[in-house]
Amino acid sequence: MRAIRAQIANRSLTPGAKLPSIRSVAANIRVSKSTVVEAYDRLAAEGVIRSRPGSGFYSAAPLAPLSLAELAPRLDRAIDPFWVSRQSLEAGPAMLKPGCGWLPSEWMPEEDIRRALRNLARTTVHPKLTDYGTPLGLAPLRQFLSRRMAEQGFDAGPDQILLTESGTQAIDLVCRLLLQPGDAVLVDDPCYFNFLALLRAHQVKIVGVPYTPGGPDLERFEQALTEHRPRLYITNSGIHNPTGASLPATTAHKILKLAEAHDMIVVEDDIFADFEIEPAPRLAALDGLDRVVRIGSFSKTLSASFRCGYIAGRPDWIDKLTDLRIATGFASSPLSQDLVLNVVSSSTYRKYLETLRVRLSKARADTIRRLRALGIEPWIEPKAGMLVWCHLPDNLDAADVARRALNDNIVLAPGNVFSSSQSANSCMRFNVAQCTDDRIFATLRKGNATVRVRMRGSRERTKRWLMMTRRSAVSAGAVR
Amino acid sequence: MRAIRAQIANRSLTPGAKLPSIRSVAANIRVSKSTVVEAYDRLAAEGVIRSRPGSGFYSAAPLAPLSLAELAPRLDRAIDPFWVSRQSLEAGPAMLKPGCGWLPSEWMPEEDIRRALRNLARTTVHPKLTDYGTPLGLAPLRQFLSRRMAEQGFDAGPDQILLTESGTQAIDLVCRLLLQPGDAVLVDDPCYFNFLALLRAHQVKIVGVPYTPGGPDLERFEQALTEHRPRLYITNSGIHNPTGASLPATTAHKILKLAEAHDMIVVEDDIFADFEIEPAPRLAALDGLDRVVRIGSFSKTLSASFRCGYIAGRPDWIDKLTDLRIATGFASSPLSQDLVLNVVSSSTYRKYLETLRVRLSKARADTIRRLRALGIEPWIEPKAGMLVWCHLPDNLDAADVARRALNDNIVLAPGNVFSSSQSANSCMRFNVAQCTDDRIFATLRKGNATVRVRMRGSRERTKRWLMMTRRSAVSAGAVR
Numbered sequence: 001m002r003a004i005r006a007q008i009a010n011r012s013l014t015p016g017a018k019l020p021s022i023r024s025v026a027a028n029i030r031v032s033k034s035t036v037v038e039a040y041d042r043l044a045a046e047g048v049i050r051s052r053p054g055s056g057f058y059s060a061a062p063l064a065p066l067s068l069a070e071l072a073p074r075l076d077r078a079i080d081p082f083w084v085s086r087q088s089l090e091a092g093p094a095m096l097k098p099g100c101g102w103l104p105s106e107w108m109p110e111e112d113i114r115r116a117l118r119n120l121a122r123t124t125v126h127p128k129l130t131d132y133g134t135p136l137g138l139a140p141l142r143q144f145l146s147r148r149m150a151e152q153g154f155d156a157g158p159d160q161i162l163l164t165e166s167g168t169q170a171i172d173l174v175c176r177l178l179l180q181p182g183d184a185v186l187v188d189d190p191c192y193f194n195f196l197a198l199l200r201a202h203q204v205k206i207v208g209v210p211y212t213p214g215g216p217d218l219e220r221f222e223q224a225l226t227e228h229r230p231r232l233y234i235t236n237s238g239i240h241n242p243t244g245a246s247l248p249a250t251t252a253h254k255i256l257k258l259a260e261a262h263d264m265i266v267v268e269d270d271i272f273a274d275f276e277i278e279p280a281p282r283l284a285a286l287d288g289l290d291r292v293v294r295i296g297s298f299s300k301t302l303s304a305s306f307r308c309g310y311i312a313g314r315p316d317w318i319d320k321l322t323d324l325r326i327a328t329g330f331a332s333s334p335l336s337q338d339l340v341l342n343v344v345s346s347s348t349y350r351k352y353l354e355t356l357r358v359r360l361s362k363a364r365a366d367t368i369r370r371l372r373a374l375g376i377e378p379w380i381e382p383k384a385g386m387l388v389w390c391h392l393p394d395n396l397d398a399a400d401v402a403r404r405a406l407n408d409n410i411v412l413a414p415g416n417v418f419s420s421s422q423s424a425n426s427c428m429r430f431n432v433a434q435c436t437d438d439r440i441f442a443t444l445r446k447g448n449a450t451v452r453v454r455m456r457g458s459r460e461r462t463k464r465w466l467m468m469t470r471r472s473a474v475s476a477g478a479v480r
Numbered sequence: 481m482r483a484i485r486a487q488i489a490n491r492s493l494t495p496g497a498k499l500p501s502i503r504s505v506a507a508n509i510r511v512s513k514s515t516v517v518e519a520y521d522r523l524a525a526e527g528v529i530r531s532r533p534g535s536g537f538y539s540a541a542p543l544a545p546l547s548l549a550e551l552a553p554r555l556d557r558a559i560d561p562f563w564v565s566r567q568s569l570e571a572g573p574a575m576l577k578p579g580c581g582w583l584p585s586e587w588m589p590e591e592d593i594r595r596a597l598r599n600l601a602r603t604t605v606h607p608k609l610t611d612y613g614t615p616l617g618l619a620p621l622r623q624f625l626s627r628r629m630a631e632q633g634f635d636a637g638p639d640q641i642l643l644t645e646s647g648t649q650a651i652d653l654v655c656r657l658l659l660q661p662g663d664a665v666l667v668d669d670p671c672y673f674n675f676l677a678l679l680r681a682h683q684v685k686i687v688g689v690p691y692t693p694g695g696p697d698l699e700r701f702e703q704a705l706t707e708h709r710p711r712l713y714i715t716n717s718g719i720h721n722p723t724g725a726s727l728p729a730t731t732a733h734k735i736l737k738l739a740e741a742h743d744m745i746v747v748e749d750d751i752f753a754d755f756e757i758e759p760a761p762r763l764a765a766l767d768g769l770d771r772v773v774r775i776g777s778f779s780k781t782l783s784a785s786f787r788c789g790y791i792a793g794r795p796d797w798i799d800k801l802t803d804l805r806i807a808t809g810f811a812s813s814p815l816s817q818d819l820v821l822n823v824v825s826s827s828t829y830r831k832y833l834e835t836l837r838v839r840l841s842k843a844r845a846d847t848i849r850r851l852r853a854l855g856i857e858p859w860i861e862p863k864a865g866m867l868v869w870c871h872l873p874d875n876l877d878a879a880d881v882a883r884r885a886l887n888d889n890i891v892l893a894p895g896n897v898f899s900s901s902q903s904a905n906s907c908m909r910f911n912v913a914q915c916t917d918d919r920i921f922a923t924l925r926k927g928n929a930t931v932r933v934r935m936r937g938s939r940e941r942t943k944r945w946l947m948m949t950r951r952s953a954v955s956a957g958a959v960r
């Protein structure tokens with residue numbers, strides 16, 4: 001195998017050239033013919049050579065190279081809801097990603113996963129490795145989730161839980177079931193950018209409600225309900241993306257009362273639940289899965305490399321969602337679900353989560369301190385999680401800063417990708433777990449410097465912004 | 481841990497009861513406190529007990545049991561395109577599944593998968609186990625697919641290939657990109673039942689064209705194009721589901737000419753490719769991915785437990801499909817893709833496929849012989865694959881036979897779930913790899929006997945059916 005590879009590399013075997021016969025090689029290097037067959041088979045399986053039945057083996061033709069798009073950031077991409085996802089998902093290992101929404105791989109519970117893989121390799125339950133999964137997904141994992149929800153204060157039997165490929169797929173399925181093109185859907189402004197991408201794919205009308213440190217501005221929320229009659233409201237109540245805020249119980253209660261009065265369904269995406277130190281109130285816990293659909297996944301604290309999310313909701317919806325899932329994806333992955341269950345039900349995982357929360361608290365404090373030193377002001381100081389939503393000094397154009405940072409191999413998350421009203425142009429979301437590298441702050445400092453020469457009154461403007469965007473919470477609280 | 485479990489089982493610890501303190505247990509059984517903490521932690525992770533921070537550990541409340549729906553076949557389910565999928569996916573291990581569309585797990589390359597899992601557990605490439613995948617999916621697997629398509633006679637660079645969660649998800653994404661509610665879509669009649677379920681989910685008009693042993697009836701195909709102006713045609717050209725037929729080159733060529741004349745896109749679902757002994761002509765090979773979109777997956781010959789499918793198509797479509805994929809599922813699973821690559825590029829996998837084809841040929845011959853002995857007549861004798869499409873004697877109602885077979889714990893595949901025109905009521909699809917158990921034939925014999933007393937002329941009717949449904953191919957051939 002080494003010899004053939006070398007001959008192809010040094011062009012003594014050109015693409016398409018016939019390889020020496022098995023018999024001649026066997027005779028030349030004094031091995032059995034079956035050894036040569038095995039070597040040729042392996043090289044063929046790797047694609048280095050190609051077999052033509054009845055004719056022999058040939059050096060494979062050179063392949064079309066991968067495009068540059070995969071090797072370098074695309075500078076010309078529009079700053080839209082796909083910007084952060086594509087830039088961070090396509091980023092090579094050389095890129096720094098303070099704009100992405102996940103932990104560095106070194107922070108993740110790798111040893112637990114290795115152990116789960118080894119366990120699975122030893123399993124004697126045949127179908128586990130090869131069979132299609134049941135429509136709802138692995139029963140013990142649904143039982144685990146059912147117990148966890150009971151701990152959060154609401155009942156969802158294992159039959160009310162549908163395992164999906166991801167949290168995103170879970171929301172997509174719910175949208176497919178409940179929405180028609182042209183329906184209105186409420187989101188927070190700002191909200192997780194992929195909600196905007198997803199809702200665009202569903203061709204619905206996106207209605208943004210200003211988000212305050214105390215949750216959505218309730219006056220505007222009610223106004224939107226009256227004006228647009230939305231079918232759904234999609235939100236994160238535990239740790240809000242991008243702001244890191246959490247929903248106070250009184251706001252949660254009012255949201256549910258309004259939802260009931262206006263016959264609106266609430267999709268609660270609980271993706272950051274495991275980061276919480278003190279669990280915040282949950283819409284699902286107040287409502288009991290009547291008009292709330294609970295979504296979650298394991299991508300943020302366990303692994304995003306094997307995919308598993310879930311939907312908990314009313315039994316009649318779960319049955320329809322199951323049909324929809326079969327129609328559009330056939331079955332979920334029992335292997336991924338088994339790996340997830342194996343890790344989350346180990347005692348080491350709980351300890352890992354405790355350590356992770358401490359580590360994140362420290363990273364949050366460090367990052368906020370370093371950002372403030374550059375005049376980048378956090379909107380609030382989140383109690384948990386990896387996300388901090390900030391205002392740039394001098395009303396800097398975040399899209400501009402983000403585009404220029406790509407040249408320094410840094411992916412940032414400019415505010416407007418999160419904003420349905422495009423009103424967050426001077427904001428930026430930072431992932432504190434991805435902000436440990438000095439180069440990030442060097443690039444941010446450079447960005448500031450460029451602009452500071454032509455702008456004044458930065459601190460004043462930031463203060464005004466904080467006052468303005470935080471105020472609505474207070475006034476909303478006073479109104480109701 | 482054993483002691484606590486026993487106390488819960490014998491109700492000396494009732495649900496909700498507080499467990500003895502860690503200190504008292506440690507003192508009682510003379511172990512260190514940390515040993516007790518570890519035991520309690522593990523039991524909590526398993527859900528046997530529950531921790532209340534600051535208060536101690538409590539026996540967990542009993543769980544809602546899984547519903548009966550998961551443990552027994554549902555007899556009252558409507559015979560619709562979901563019937564076979566739900567009955568076979570929900571079937572417990574006691575069920576026989578001659579109606580399902582996959583191999584028994586014992587036939588699958590389990591050892592290869594175990595090896596791939598062990599390799600992965602040893603990997604030193606950190607992000608493999610925990611990170612999100614790139615939008616297009618694992619590059620070496622796309623390169624592998626690109627080479628395989630080159631061997632099938634058409635060029636698809638790795639950048640023209642998008643890895644998905646499954647073949648079904650691949651088709652769904654293509655439909656999301658190219659279809660609007662109300663569009664017309666051509667399918668074969670009969671066709672894979674999940675095409676019908678999927679297209680219903682897209683709210684499009686399904687137009688069936690009678691399928692003959694020589695492919696779709698071309699006269700009716702052209703008529704449908706003129707009358708309904710369909711946007712897409714979805715088919716399997718290699719081994720057709722449910723009939724096991726393969727598309728002759730002349731028909732393939734005519735289909736593409738008609739598609740071009742009427743500006744229609746063809747989705748070629750190549751899911752059974754690896755079963756073929758002699759590769760049949762492919763629409764993608766004739767067209768070169770201009771108006772053909774190629775779909776495939778690894779579920780049928782490798783594993784359905786970790787999900788991986790793909791789309792190969794025009795670069796501009798792939799870019800749009802990538803955005804759509806991010807919006808609706810965020811990322812694919814690098815772990816699954818790595819497992820797939822690890823298995824398919826091993827030399828043992830090729831040998832396994834060769835053995836599998838021989839094994840299937842034998843099972844096909846055996847099953848056809850046993851079916852014929854019961855008067856169940858194959859439409860054609862397929863050259864490869866696991867599927868045989870048959871006519872029941874005495875024009876038996878296949879839905880009826882299938883419903884009654886559930887009582888014997890047998891899942892069959894009644895003809896009309898495959899038929900958009902509901903004209904296959906006396907047909908049945910059999911999976912020869914799942915037909916090795918005598919009980920299947922005993923149940924089929926019983927079904928025949930029930931009806932035979934009140935019906936005559938079975939053989940004549942079957943002959944007429946064969947003549948009639950096979951004829952259209954001949955006449956279509958004569959016309960053009």
